Amino acid sequence: MTPSAPDEPGTGADRPISRKNLLRAAVAAGAAVPLLATGTVALARDAGTQGRDLAPTPFCDDGDDPTIPQMEGPYFKPNSPLRGNLVTPGTPGTPLTVSGYVFGRDCVPLSGVLLDFWQADNAGAYDNVGYTFRGHQFTDASGAFSLRTIVPGLYPGRTRHIHVKAQAPGEPVLTTQLYFPGEPRNNTDTIYDPALLMNVRNVGGGKEATFDFVLDVEGGPTDPPTDPPTDPPSGSWAPGHPYAAGDRATYGGAGYRCLQAHTSMTGWEPPNVPALWRRE
Ligand SMILES: [Fe+2]
Numbered sequence: 001m002t003p004s005a006p007d008e009p010g011t012g013a014d015r016p017i018s019r020k021n022l023l024r025a026a027v028a029a030g031a032a033v034p035l036l037a038t039g040t041v042a043l044a045r046d047a048g049t050q051g052r053d054l055a056p057t058p059f060c061d062d063g064d065d066p067t068i069p070q071m072e073g074p075y076f077k078p079n080s081p082l083r084g085n086l087v088t089p090g091t092p093g094t095p096l097t098v099s100g101y102v103f104g105r106d107c108v109p110l111s112g113v114l115l116d117f118w119q120a121d122n123a124g125a126y127d128n129v130g131y132t133f134r135g136h137q138f139t140d141a142s143g144a145f146s147l148r149t150i151v152p153g154l155y156p157g158r159t160r161h162i163h164v165k166a167q168a169p170g171e172p173v174l175t176t177q178l179y180f181p182g183e184p185r186n187n188t189d190t191i192y193d194p195a196l197l198m199n200v201r202n203v204g205g206g207k208e209a210t211f212d213f214v215l216d217v218e219g220g221p222t223d224p225p226t227d228p229p230t231d232p233p234s235g236s237w238a239p240g241h242p243y244a245a246g247d248r249a250t251y252g253g254a255g256y257r258c259l260q261a262h263t264s265m266t267g268w269e270p271p272n273v274p275a276l277w278r279r280e
Contacts, residue, residue, distance in 0.1 A: 066105065066216040068195055070176045073163060075126040079274050080116055080134040082260050085148040088132075093122035093150025095206030098178070098198065101143045102166060102213040109143025110215065112265060114273075116165040117147055124153035136275055138262075151180070151207060159185035159192050170267025171217045178211055239266045248280070255280040 087095070102113040116136035120126050127133060133152075139145050152160055160180045167173045179186060179197050186192050198209040237249040237256070240263065247258040249270065256270040256277040270277035 065195075065214065067166070067174060067176055067213045068193060069174055070191060070193065070196065072165075072175045073177075075128060076118060076163065076165075076175075077128070077131070077134060080118065080136045081131055082137065082275055083135040084137045084146055086117070086119075086133050086135050087148055087150060091122070091150060093153070096149050096151045096209060097146065097206070098149065098162065098209045098211060099144065099146040100210045100212045102139045102145065102168075102215060103143065104168070104215055104217050106218060109139075110168050110217070111139050111141045111143055112169050113139040113143070113145075113213075113215070114165070114167045114169075114275075115139065115145050115147075115213075117149070117162060118164075119149065119152040119162045120155055122150055122153045124155035154185070157189075159183050159189035161192075166213050166215060168215055168217045168267075169265045171215065174213070174215060178209075180209075237264065237270055239264050239268075243276075249277075 087093075098117075102110045102115070104110050114136060115138070116134075118126070118134040121133055133149065135147075137145055137147070149162075152162060154160055160183050162178045163175075164178060165173050165175050177191070177196060179192055179194075180200055181197050182200075186194075196211075198211040200207050200209045235248060235250050237251040242261070242263045243249070243258040244261050245258055249256055249258070251270045254270075257280050258276065259278055260276050262268075262276055268276065270279070
């Protein structure tokens, strides 16, 4: 996404309507978003074909490129808590909600994408001891995510930003950063890129931001798993199996305990997702 006026407050009014924006509008309005058999989203402009077969819309034609990577920086910590709300009672700062969708290259919203956020606190400091303002979550069935946090503080040498890692199951990790429009330091920060600007608006005493990720991957939520779901024999880990917190499974000859309820997928093997499995 490349807003036409990168450093102006992002109202979205000056941006072309894209398939993703239409999806956002439909979801925001509470409308059902039908998925075609191909896994593509049937949106408003696909209507008007009554009496004819709906044409699948396999191509992303709204001009969006994959979200660009940026440096991780020195403050990433693995094993962040699974949570969409990073705000604890009494935490100073301006409330901020960041929401949006994660899409694949073909404009299909991607479910189950791991999003790991980390940012500075109101004073511009990272918690390198604990996990304050660190947390990961997974996109829901519609590819949506929502993060509750505060506006990160400034620290020397950088403009205001939020770090994030995004990973579709079994796919490479995208590490990048999200930026705020209208920040004076956007003009001097050499890492800043306007392609990573969020749309931000003031709501009450806080801010609401939106950002849609586009990952350089194929497929979508209706793709069948690589391996057919099976019940794990003899406690062996298997994809497509619902695990509850506390469940045990073996993988690669080692024992693991499930930390968070989830349905396993190829790419989420216990050694690969320490947020979901702890080796015993
Ligand atoms: Fe940073």
